[in-house]
Amino acid sequence: MSTLNNSTNIFWQECPVGKVERQKLLNQKGCVVWITGLSGSGKSTLACSVSRELHSKGKLSYILDGDNLRHGLNKDLGFKAEDRAENIRRVGEVAKLFSDAGLICIASLISPYRKDRDACRAMLPDASFIEVFMNMPLELCESRDAKGLYKLARAGKIKGFTGIDDPYERPLNCEK
Numbered sequence: 400m401s402t403l404n405n406s407t408n409i410f411w412q413e414c415p416v417g418k419v420e421r422q423k424l425l426n427q428k429g430c431v432v433w434i435t436g437l438s439g440s441g442k443s444t445l446a447c448s449v450s451r452e453l454h455s456k457g458k459l460s461y462i463l464d465g466d467n468l469r470h471g472l473n474k475d476l477g478f479k480a481e482d483r484a485e486n487i488r489r490v491g492e493v494a495k496l497f498s499d500a501g502l503i504c505i506a507s508l509i510s511p512y513r514k515d516r517d518a519c520r521a522m523l524p525d526a527s528f529i530e531v532f533m534n535m536p537l538e539l540c541e542s543r544d545a546k547g548l549y550k551l552a553r554a555g556k557i558k559g560f561t562g563i564d565d566p567y568e569r570p571l572n573c574e575k
């Protein structure tokens with residue numbers, strides 16, 4: 400039987416230095432702060448100010464920003480629902496690793512589908528996934544239009560733009 404196309408015969412490798420030891424070293428608890436919301440709702444701005452604040456208090460954090468990750472790790476993905484789902488799945492896995500490393504991982508992505516966000520939550524231990532919803536009206540985000548993308552979407556030059564002709568599912572049970 401060929402195993403070239405799937406991961407079989409693989410075993411978990413334990414290491415004596417674990418999350419507990421890393422958290423002790425860093426004097427902090429690893430977790431994921433997941434910021435979701437429309438384009439222009441202020442996700443990246445919030446992520447940066449939280450990270451700056453944590454840094455000034457001596458806490459180690461790292462931002463996973465949707466836009467930035469699409470320059471590298473996720474450069475093969477577009478914006479159709481399956482691609483967004485894969486985007487969120489990958490970032491959820493990376494965030495889980497950062498959290499396991501003992502860092503406060505701040506993920507800021509539109510992450511428009513509830514199912515995809517909930518799947519990330521399910522990957523992490525209870526209370527270590529903090530979902531933050533940038534509850535800003537579309538009109539406000541559109542009026543900011545920092546990147547000019549809403550204008551292009553309204554003109555039909557970008558198809559499937561979140562909030563215009565693509566869905567955004569608000570969180571039902573977010574922490575903030």
Ligand SMILES: Nc1ncnc2c1ncn2[C@@H]1O[C@H](COP(=O)(O)OS(=O)(=O)O)[C@@H](OP(=O)(O)O)[C@H]1O
Nearest residue numbers: 438439465466478483486508509510511559560561
């Ligand atoms: N079609 C479409 N819909 C939404 N957003 C678009 C689109 N095309 C490009 N962009 C730009 O991509 C940024 C969102 O990337 P994300 O990885 O966060 O999106 S998602 O979570 O996979 O939905 C988003 O960045 P933010 O404005 O920071 O949210 C946009 O700059």
Ligand SMILES: Nc1ncnc2c1ncn2[C@@H]1O[C@H](COP(=O)(O)OP(=O)(O)O)[C@@H](O)[C@H]1O
Nearest residue numbers: 436437438439440441442443444445507543545
């Ligand atoms: N609380 C706020 N009040 C006013 N403007 C804001 C606020 N947060 C963000 N902005 C502005 O809105 C625009 C979009 O913010 P950004 O953080 O890039 O959003 P997102 O990452 O959700 O696309 C930027 O020009 C930013 O300066």
